[in-house]
Amino acid sequence: MSTIILKGNIIHTPSRTHFECIPHGYLVSENNQIQGIYTELPEQYKNIPVQDYKDRLIIPGLCDMHVHAPQFVYRGLGLDLQLMDWLNHYAFPTEARFQDLSYARIYYEAFADAMAKNGTSRAVIFGTLHAPATELLMEILEQKKIAAYVGKINMDTLSPDYLCETPEGSLAATEQWILDTKDRFHYVQPAITPRFIPTCSSEVLKGLGELASKYDLHIHSHISEDLGEMGIVRERYPQYDNDGEVYDHFGLLNDKTVMAHFIYPTDRELELMKQRGVTIAHCPQSNGNVAAGIPPIRRMLDMGIKVGLGSDIAGGYSICILRAMADAVYLSKLKWLESKKQDSFLTIPEVFYLGTKGGGQFFGKVGSFEPGYELDAMVVDDSSLGTPADCLTLEERIERVIHLADDRNFTARYVAGEAAL
Template sequence: MTAQRKAYRSAILHSVADPKDVGLEDSYQYFEDGIMVVEDGHIVDIGNADDVLARLPQSVAIETFENKLITSGFIDTHIHYPQTGMIASYGEQLLDWLENYTFPEELRFKNPIYAQQVASLFLNELASNGTTTALVFGTVHKESVDVFFQEAEKRNLRMIAGKVLMDRNAPDYLTDTPESGYEESKALIERWHNRGRLLYAVTPRFAPTSTDEQLATVGKLLKEYPDVYMHTHLSENKKEIEWVLELFPERESYLDVYDHFGLLHDRSVFAHGIHLSDCECQRLSDTGSAIAFCPTSNLFLGSGLFNLPKMEKFKVNVGMGTDVGAGTSFSILQTMSEAYKIMQLQQEKLHPLKSLFLATLGGARALRLDDKIGNLAIGKEADFVVLDLHATQLMRFRMKQAKTLEEKLFVLMSLGDDRTVCQTYIFGDKAYDIAGNDNAQDNNNIHQLAG
């Protein structure tokens, strides 16, 4: 069995708890000179190099990294793969942005060839940014989800995705019906949920684009398949909230619309949650629902500032989301940097160890996967990333000035991006290496289709 083992020696850092629960010092584990041992896709040993070497068979090869940091793979709790081709679209807020940019691009995903090419590019981008798990929007087209899962399965990824449900307030070319949406979602669940490392999320876009009848079918699916996810948007934009209350005048709040149809449970993840009342936060907490904090898109669309301390007060699970394509980067490191700034604008602090938690173990908790992923504990699936602390000349120079682990981590999240990701490992196998990136053909195919 030792022939199947692989060992990696480097500085190693991972979250073991939420700093708000145990304090900063007890929230992480750090080995300045550490070794992690992987076998059959799982972590089987981790610790100080001297300790691990004493119990590691000499036949096991050790790969050593200089000026690197190994940590758990990043977890993106909200992202749209069909919006890859419209990232960085100028000049709109949420509702106009959807109409002018999002919907026309999503029409193209009726073509499974185009969908497959974008899915491949999208997954390559995640890997090159160190993201190993994501909760992903497809489009209304069943084909877009089939090809996404096919591409994810090839890579042995732990991914969660779903077909968008929209039966009103969207272009005719992007709407389904309560009946077709239910049947197609059901077929996708039967085919993909719990297949390998893949999981399914029932995905109404947001309340304004679904009728009562369609939202009722979402609740029906959640009852029929209680271990699937529910993924949608909530309270991102003030005009959006006004619109929801006009469309559902009998409901007390935006969240109450979803609650009325039975859409809140411990695998429900709501993107944004910027403008929530205390009552809504309490209800999220009571039902075990989670919020995806999406700082780059909230700033890009001018939606508002997410109140993380309020979510902590009500004990709502929170993960980090890039929200590509309103989000402006696939990089969780850049997303962490923007999250810090959002807290600063509210006269609050976001400690780098808390950021690391949100990007890894916190995201795993939000997705109810912290028994499998989220840190480097023994027994966890070996999804991890090797970060280059000297990726740029500026980072190398700045790291020499850093005196503490916290300072190094803050520099990493402030200056880091995809150049910082040296290697990404999926279930113990190398999925990306910056020194041998071979995604050129995929990118060429995308260029041809875009043309």
């Protein structure tokens, strides 16, 4: 039996309303199942070594619910452009280069290293349309112990000539890649990943829905991100008045689906997401950068729709999900103003919950330290952040970490019951 005992200031959010903080507590996991948090170590564990992190903070591993691995190459560039201009100028030409496996290896290694250093335990990731490079990305994530659903993306229409598949070629390559990878890894699984509705013909969307069902796979895409994108979808599918019903028509919405953005949902579409059990990946930094809009996250939470956070590299420039937490509060305040102070803004415990347990539920019992959950944890040394820690409560210390910490403050990482940094 593998027992891990971590000691330190333990902080998590079993519910989204408040933090549970245990100063100088013991977190015990047996065979990747959390047994409990204790202020005194129970007798039966007395002979087992304790990893003592002293005054540091121990928090659940972070979950990045929407990120584009190839776009790591140009993160921080083109942030004064709108979505379609940004895609044509940066995203598509860069993604085309991932046909070259030696190029892919350099940037996918850098991407996975950055994720690990920034405390991400779990992620849902876009690759490119190239199956070999996407398989390489999966190998690298497995080595670095990042548990992930990874997608070879599909694009067979309204895409540049140099980055466009035929419908039959797209579906055949996707099925072969699924067969090659679905049983190959411990931490990493393939996910069905249409880029978004505009770049996929109805033939491809239909085929992807069938593949998701045939192999019981998770599904990842974008929904209602931008008014331009939504206009294309309305024109192509005039019988539907929203993106959600189009995806649903092709069998792509269920409780294994994560959809990024959802900025302009209709009432019917919100109800549909709730009924189907879809998780929404909220990517606040990206929504602001590409001037897409502000999604009604408060409304989704009030309705009981599942929500996690995404970095959306490179629409977002920071790969750290703590930054997404801070940005989620910030953006929700603008929404509060936009709604004439009707939609109350998000609280610090709420955004922490979204970045841990909110996304974690997509992977099973992940993102919390409650008994029965998997052991994903990050250790944070906040001693360099300024104010002496003994002047602050643990709630204040984690709030300060959310706003001020970066990878220099993260000192250990555990994923699925194993040390990973």
